[in-house]
Amino acid sequence: MVVGGAGYIGSHTVRLLQSRSVPCVVFDNLSTGHRQAIPDDVPFVQADLADREAIGRALQEHKIQSVIHFAAKCYVGESVTEPSKYYRENVFNTWNLLEEMRTHNVMRIVFSSTCATYGNPVQVPMDESHPQKPINPYGHTKLHMEHMMGDYSTAYGLSYAALRYFNAAGAASGGCLGEHHEPETHLIPLVLQVALGQREFISIFGDDYETPDGTCIRDYIHVDDLGDAHLRALCQLEAGAQELHVNLGTGTGFSVKELIEMAREVTGHAIPARMGERRDGDPPQLVSGGTRALDLLGWKPEKAALKRILEDAWSFHRKHPGGYE
Numbered sequence: 001m002v003v004g005g006a007g008y009i010g011s012h013t014v015r016l017l018q019s020r021s022v023p024c025v026v027f028d029n030l031s032t033g034h035r036q037a038i039p040d041d042v043p044f045v046q047a048d049l050a051d052r053e054a055i056g057r058a059l060q061e062h063k064i065q066s067v068i069h070f071a072a073k074c075y076v077g078e079s080v081t082e083p084s085k086y087y088r089e090n091v092f093n094t095w096n097l098l099e100e101m102r103t104h105n106v107m108r109i110v111f112s113s114t115c116a117t118y119g120n121p122v123q124v125p126m127d128e129s130h131p132q133k134p135i136n137p138y139g140h141t142k143l144h145m146e147h148m149m150g151d152y153s154t155a156y157g158l159s160y161a162a163l164r165y166f167n168a169a170g171a172a173s174g175g176c177l178g179e180h181h182e183p184e185t186h187l188i189p190l191v192l193q194v195a196l197g198q199r200e201f202i203s204i205f206g207d208d209y210e211t212p213d214g215t216c217i218r219d220y221i222h223v224d225d226l227g228d229a230h231l232r233a234l235c236q237l238e239a240g241a242q243e244l245h246v247n248l249g250t251g252t253g254f255s256v257k258e259l260i261e262m263a264r265e266v267t268g269h270a271i272p273a274r275m276g277e278r279r280d281g282d283p284p285q286l287v288s289g290g291t292r293a294l295d296l297l298g299w300k301p302e303k304a305a306l307k308r309i310l311e312d313a314w315s316f317h318r319k320h321p322g323g324y325e
């Protein structure tokens, strides 16, 4: 069961599961996901993780063996002003899911964690042994989710994979699926909306960071590569792995300015940029390190080049200038 399978990373993973003939069911409340992103022939349960009865029913009726869990609130800025929503949706609703899984003896879960659980880097790149000291409520809630799974693993034998994403980006090639959030806060879709003429300019959130050009550095990872890693993690759990904590990134960082420049090249548009204030909760650099994903999952990103990521994102935005609507 793919929880949050109508969302950005979830829908790409569902497509991958389908292409590999792995049967799946999508469970999503469509609060931020899109019905159009789920193929018609994939069973769809529209329900909320607050509704334990609905979770239990879905697990039972569809004879679920494993769960991939994407459903969560994921805006750093919003988490700072509305932490209550983040604790409810990310922590409490995940507890609901785990309780129903336990009741129905579904004991495998792969879930979306994040590099935001590390907080400010004490070294860059950051491997999985980096201290986990989140600096915003979003990161706190994801770390609580990791701890919850770890405790359920010890006490009840749950096997789980916590996949710590760096910056999910890009889109399925061909432009059929992509990134569409309401409101949009992520850098790449915003930059592409400027290229489409839907916004006048892109604001750069601070150029006084301790980085070579002063703007924040992030490790952008293609959404299809993320999907592939989920399937590999699931195979490892099925083969007997109990707990996996794995970074998913390319190991290469790009600054906000470098990304905008690359987007100008890919789109052929000027993309005006204006300097703005720092955004609360943004660490200066987040770049993935270590070789655990390769060692444990045999995974390495196939679509790692930022140019490729931007080209695929651009195909979706050109094809769907209004998103999925």
Ligand code: UDP
Binding pocket: 076, 167, 185, 186, 187, 188, 190, 202, 203, 204, 205, 206, 216, 217, 218, 256, 279, 282
């Ligand atoms: N960013 C920016 N302008 C924007 C949106 C984002 O300069 O309009 C920066 C942000 O400060 C961060 C990087 O772009 O350094 C990536 O931000 P995004 O929200 O895409 O992902 P996050 O790193 O927060 O997960």
